[in-house]
Amino acid sequence: MRIFILALEGVFDTGLATMFDSLSMANALAQATGIAAEPFDISVVGVRPEVRTALGMQVPVRAIGDAAAPDWIILPALNHMNAEALVPVLGRDDVIDAMAALRRWHRGGARVAAACTGTFVLAESGLLDGHAATTTWWLSALFRQRYPRVHLDAHRIVVPSGNALTAGAALSHLDLALSLIRSSNPELATLVAKYLVYDTRLSQSVYAISDHIAHADPLVERFDRWVREHLGTAISLDTVADALATSKRTLTRRLNAVFGKTPVEYIQDLRVERAVHLLKTSKLTVDRIAEQVGYADGVTLRTLLRRRIGKGIRELRS
Structure with missing residues (x-):
């Protein structure tokens, strides 16, 4: 070859x-x-x-x-x-x-x-x-x-x-x-x-610093900061748009341009990112962690974590 x-x-x-x-x-x-x-x-x-x-x-x-x-x-x-x-x-x-x-x-x-x-x-x-x-x-x-x-x-x-x-x-x-x-x-x-003593990596996502990428757009950076500060609460897109003095359409367009995601998908990613960090660094139960990242119970969080692991395995096999 x-x-x-x-x-x-x-x-x-x-x-x-x-x-x-x-x-x-x-x-x-x-x-x-x-x-x-x-x-x-x-x-x-x-x-x-x-x-x-x-x-x-x-x-x-x-x-x-x-x-x-x-x-x-x-x-x-x-x-x-x-x-x-x-x-x-x-x-x-x-x-x-x-x-x-x-x-x-x-x-x-x-x-x-x-x-x-x-x-x-x-x-x-x-x-x-x-x-x-x-x-x-x-x-x-x-x-x-x-x-x-x-x-x-x-x-x-x-x-x-x-x-x-x-x-x-x-x-x-x-x-x-x-x-x-x-x-x-x-x-x-x-x-x-x-x-080469190589360890399999499933995804870049576990290394990416999302707020670093957000600096590419001032509105997206403000969105990222606001969401992180309110991650433990119920977050609606209307509330975020009002807080940032913009429209849902503009917010959606700018998030897609920077991350290729909708605001809801990005909020979900931040919640999972925070949950994974807490799982690694604390002794809190999944249910308690779910409360801290804005979910009513641990069922939703467990589903999202399993989905992320499954996606990583599929990407590796592809």
Whole structure:
């Protein structure tokens, strides 16, 4: 299986190394154990003759030239933590050239993959239009606003869709690599995960800081703060809209733009988030916790917790 790892200036060191090391380990373990798996022929390529990582290390890249399309092109993250730093990079000359190469290879039959902020380069190229995808959780609002043609599911760590494969934040580069290895041989992916002492992650949701994402919109930030302050009470959308001096329609539209959720869904998520925290950090019963997060009894809370666990398992199996 021919794989190009496309390294751009400022590539996230850990992301690049993780992809290369994981796939190389898969080759070595397959050979050592006799597991029947197609080997990974890995090349680190670049659109410029010299590429440096975010930490300043020079990457030995192969010039892409007119190279024929590989089976997969992988885009590790660019090491930019916020929108102010990331968005200008998407208009950089080498990134524009990289997107042209991605489209050319894709037309030649290559499949595309990216993790963390690398997903923005894929989305910017148009290759994710009409597909489901994930991205790094703290930039999900920006991604959703910038790429409305992409069906974003920022809860998931890895999302396969058509000829594209995307992964979430930072260390999800490992999840992306294991997904590629699994497509070659599931037994080999399991073995690599054991050698890397990898723990299965069901979702990005358990890591996401929702009030951090809410900063993308002042009204949504105020909504988030108000709901958190009143989480133990019965909350109606009319009450929240009046308190924030806005309309239910505006609130619904803005929540959908930032989180892809309705206000009711978001309130429910905050209640479950608080309940999970209390289950981990206190000795309160489920019924008592249910009261503290705004539910009349523990039945509803237990149902929601089971539903969340079940969803996480289904996402893992997909």
